[in-house]
Amino acid sequence: DVKVTQSSRYLVKRTGEKVFLECVQDMDHENMFWYRQDPGLGLRLIYFSYDVKMKEKGDIPEGYSVSREKKERFSLILESASTNQTSMYLCASRLGTSYTYEQYFGPGTRLTVT
Amino acid sequence: RKEVEQDPGPFNVPEGATVAFNCTYSNSASQSFFWYRQDCRKEPKLLMSVYSSGNEDGRFTAQLNRASQYISLLIRDSKLSDSATYLCVVNPDSNYQLIWGAGTKLIIKP
Numbered sequence: 001d002v003k004v005t006q007s008s009r010y011l012v013k014r015t016g017e018k019v020f021l022e023c024v025q026d027m028d029h030e031n032m033f034w035y036r037q038d039p040g041l042g043l044r045l046i047y048f049s050y051d052v053k054m055k056e057k058g059d060i061p062e063g064y065s066v067s068r069e070k071k072e073r074f075s076l077i078l079e080s081a082s083t084n085q086t087s088m089y090l091c092a093s094r095l096g097t098s099y100t101y102e103q104y105f106g107p108g109t110r111l112t113v114t
Numbered sequence: 115r116k117e118v119e120q121d122p123g124p125f126n127v128p129e130g131a132t133v134a135f136n137c138t139y140s141n142s143a144s145q146s147f148f149w150y151r152q153d154c155r156k157e158p159k160l161l162m163s164v165y166s167s168g169n170e171d172g173r174f175t176a177q178l179n180r181a182s183q184y185i186s187l188l189i190r191d192s193k194l195s196d197s198a199t200y201l202c203v204v205n206p207d208s209n210y211q212l213i214w215g216a217g218t219k220l221i222i223k224p
Contacts, residue, residue: 035214040122042201042216043158058211090157100146103212105157 003027004106006091012112019078021109023091031094032074033103034058034066036087043090049074050097081113116215117141118204123219127192134188135218137202147185148203149176152217158201161187189220197222 007022025032031050035043035058045058047066055066063085067075074093078085088110092103119138127133139147147164162169164176164185175188185204189196202215 040216042118043214045211048211100163102160103158105159107157 004091004093004104006089006106006109008109009107010110010112012114013078013081014114015082017078017081017113019081019111021076021078021089021091021111023074023076023093023106024072025074025093025104026072027093027095027104028071029093029104030071030096031101032068033092033094034064034074034076035090035092036060037090037108038087046076078111081111083113085111086113087111117206117213118202118215120200120202120215120218122216123221125218125220127220127222129192129194129222129224131192132188132190133192133220134186135200135220136184136186137204137215137218138182138184139202139204139206139213140183141204141206142180142183144183144204144206146205147176147178148212149174149185149187150201150203152199152201154198161200192222194222194224196220 004025033048034046049055049068065077090108091106094103095101117140149161150158151161152158168177173190177186199217199219201217204213
């Protein structure tokens with residue numbers, strides 16, 4: 001079974017703090033994704049990576065950056081957290097770039113910025 | 115108009131009934147389609163892909179109507195465990211990004 005883990009289930013940070021969200025997958029998947037999920041809006045893609053050290057902006061990259069130094073690990077960084085970044089953050093991985101491949105998700109990190 | 119639209123529900127359905135819901139998409143060139151299921155406070159998981167000819171997996175049937183640009187999900191003999199939010203996902207073109215609907219919430223009542 002594919003396993004995608006995220007470093008925290010719940011996180012509370014203050015405005016202006018730098019926040020690191022970590023994601024690890026154990027199935028040697030090439031592609032990894034960071035989404036945020038907000039009520040009524042569905043999942044929105046922040047960044048994705050199709051290989052080590054490669055990254056592409058998604059639909060809402062502003063205020064975020066990512067790092068993928070190793071194949072199994074994809075980190076999301078909030079450079080200076082703001083209250084409008086309070087959300088559920090979901091990491092996903094996929095075997096390869098074909099859109100027919102299933103995305104496997106981690107359990108999510110619910111981030112609250114106060 | 116949103117790229118992928120779903121009725122948010124909730125659909126309240128008695129156990130054993132049949133329920134169906136649709137998802138409309140705006141890009142007529144969309145390549146592939148999926149239904150994911152998301153339980154309360156859990157991550158999404160793939161339920162089924164949607165093929166041009168339609169496909170069935172047990173009690174679940176997915177259909178694609180390209181002319182009217184919607185996909186549908188039919189659940190027969192619904193179980194309490196079918197209660198979840200069902201997310202419609204569309205690949206709008208040949209790249210590998212997916213567009214996610216906001217989901218339809220289904221509640222199966224005993």
